[in-house]
Amino acid sequence: GIQVEQSPPDLILQEGANSTLRCNFSDSVNNLQWFHQNPWGQLINLFYIPSGTKQNGRLSATTVATERYSLLYISSSQTTDSGVYFCAVTDSWGKLQFGAGTQVVVTP
């Protein structure tokens, strides 16, 4: 099946810092989503981004489907950004495959 790799596995940021999270995938995909899992375990949809660039407040994402990667940018990080960020791709059979996630801790 398709492989999804996220980097870095862990990230510690001081409040106000910027960061970039990366997601590489091993095959062509029909869909790519970014999620934030907050400390209470809730999965929050951030972006549905099979290709191109999208922005939502301090977050933005870019997917380059031809080169099989996506980037999530967090600017001016806040403590509420802490949690795990997951990238997930839909394979050719319509099944969503998740990466292992990036654990982000934002310190005051």
Add this chain to the structure above:
Amino acid sequence: NAGVTQTPKFQVLKTGQSMTLQCAQDMNHNSMYWYRQDPGMGLRLIYYSASEGTTDKGEVPNGYNVSRLNKREFSLRLESAAPSQTSVYFCASTNSPYNEQFFGPGTRLTVL
């Protein structure tokens, strides 16, 4: 518009007991999914239902059964719970398999 709802939120079972996890969505979505999440890992697909009346196995189906009761509801049953099934279970839905999936709040299950 509640989105995807799951019951119960927490459950503790003894080995060998059975239970059913309930999931419902009010977005008129065709496809529904059950995932499990183990510590430090991403979600893995257990079963899915591409449309009402159909169900298929995902990556980790052993020990589970599902029922697509109607377009809104998709249940997951553990017939004889085992400690290896201790996990957080998420239900999700989407209009079509290649579109954005939306997740419920999860059920935290412990099997002793």
